[in-house]
Amino acid sequence: MPVIARKALKPRTKPAEVRRDDILRAATSLFVAKGVGTTTIDEIATRAEVAKGTFYLYFTSKEDVVAALRERFVAGFRARILSAIEACPPDDWTGRLKSFVGAGIAAYLDDHQLHDVVFHDHRPDQRRIKGDNPLLGDLSALLAAGTKAGAWSVDDPDLAAIVLFNGLHGAVDHAIECGVRDGSELAANLSALFLRMVRPK
Amino acid sequence: MPVIARKALKPRTKPAEVRRDDILRAATSLFVAKGVGTTTIDEIATRAEVAKGTFYLYFTSKEDVVAALRERFVAGFRARILSAIEACPPDDWTGRLKSFVGAGIAAYLDDHQLHDVVFHDHRPDQRRIKGDNPLLGDLSALLAAGTKAGAWSVDDPDLAAIVLFNGLHGAVDHAIECGVRDGSELAANLSALFLRMVRPK
Structure with missing residues (x-):
């Protein structure tokens, strides 16, 4: 079995829905603990264990997260x-x-x-x-x-x-x-x- | 009748309650027209026809006016x-x-x-x-x-x-x-x- 096929079977990245959910859960914890106003997108990304660029694949802004x-x-x-x-x-x-x-x-x-x-x-x-x-x-x-x-x-x-x-x-x-x-x-x-x-x- | 007595009978300044009411009415018009956030104390004083210092005889801040x-x-x-x-x-x-x-x-x-x-x-x-x-x-x-x-x-x-x-x-x-x-x-x-x-x- 070629290596490329095994990679397709066991993806290293999480499915988009799981990743989105990670970001929403991280944001919820931070928002509840310290408020929306003082939470930064950097903090959300860090807590969700994603790069800041990945955050922007799913949401356009902090208010977009609140809307979701x-x-x-x-x-x-x-x-x-x-x-x-x-x-x-x-x-x-x-x-x-x-x-x-x-x-x-x-x-x-x-x-x-x-x-x-x-x-x-x-x-x-x-x-x-x-x-x-x-x-x-x-x-x-x-x-x-x-x-x-x-x-x-x-x-x-x-x-x-x-x-x-x-x-x-x-x-x-x-x-x-x-x-x-x-x-x-x-x-x-x-x-x-x-x-x-x-x-x- | 001496001048000083006439002055006491016809005060040039308005009673405190009227002055306070002028400020509250001026603030109401401005707040309704353009919102609390964008209204300044200078604007309230100008519209109420009082000096800014007079404003502070009655209220400590814009939020104090909102509370009143x-x-x-x-x-x-x-x-x-x-x-x-x-x-x-x-x-x-x-x-x-x-x-x-x-x-x-x-x-x-x-x-x-x-x-x-x-x-x-x-x-x-x-x-x-x-x-x-x-x-x-x-x-x-x-x-x-x-x-x-x-x-x-x-x-x-x-x-x-x-x-x-x-x-x-x-x-x-x-x-x-x-x-x-x-x-x-x-x-x-x-x-x-x-x-x-x-x-x-």
Whole structure:
């Protein structure tokens, strides 16, 4: 077997996806530990064990890394919530809403440091970015489906989704501020409040 | 009448409170028009028609001006909501909650540019500052009073207040993003949603 063929079978370099992931993990550790502002691309490259030139094969800037982490954060958050919902029987609407609340609280409590990193440059005037939140669509679809099935009564699912999402976000922010680690009691109380909001007239 | 006495009767300088107000109004115009970051203290002093040294009699820095505007914004917001609530008969709990929602939406829609100026440096990790929001206490007290009177059933007024406040905030953010100028339809829909959340079991 010629040497060149063996090299192709056992590549010395990592696959692109693994390399990209190394860079994202290195950046996450640094951003959480010392903030985005004071982290340099040199530090990210060193920690990820890649040359600075390699960094630029994957990302154009530090903000590009933050954007990639934000996309991944939102996708992971959604996946965790949707899989909790899908674990419920299709007609268990109470269970579905409770799953949304419970998984949402747990995911935010677990990853709030990463949350703060990826949303660190979100300011009050950036309303359009907030409006792009795909979780609002998921929640609105859940509320509309439960209403269509006759389990709930929600006149405006989009508005109710905004209230539930922002209500949950604010309640977890308060819990984090108070040092809460286990979100199960909050999940039970919030679910009760939300279920009252959607129950039939 | 001696000249010195006439001078005392007609002072050439404005009272301190008026001067301070001139500076705050000048700063507000500049901050809204061009942002806090690019506004200089020289510009604020020029627009307020005071010497730079006079500026420093009232404020230590630009951020000190922002803090004073923030305090005034919150106080004005609260006063507007509380006076709308107080205009309702004491036992009209539905009217009181509707007043909170309607006045809150109107006040935020009217002053959202100033809102964004005074909260421009609020980041996701500044949860403690958000926790100091006195409106949460007002809203929690309203929910507790209505529950005590037997009109509502709210197990945890503090948690319900967080959900209502953040829900309202998010709904108005969405409305601003969509270019809504008149908040009355939103107020009716949000009030209906909130009243369902607090109605007796």
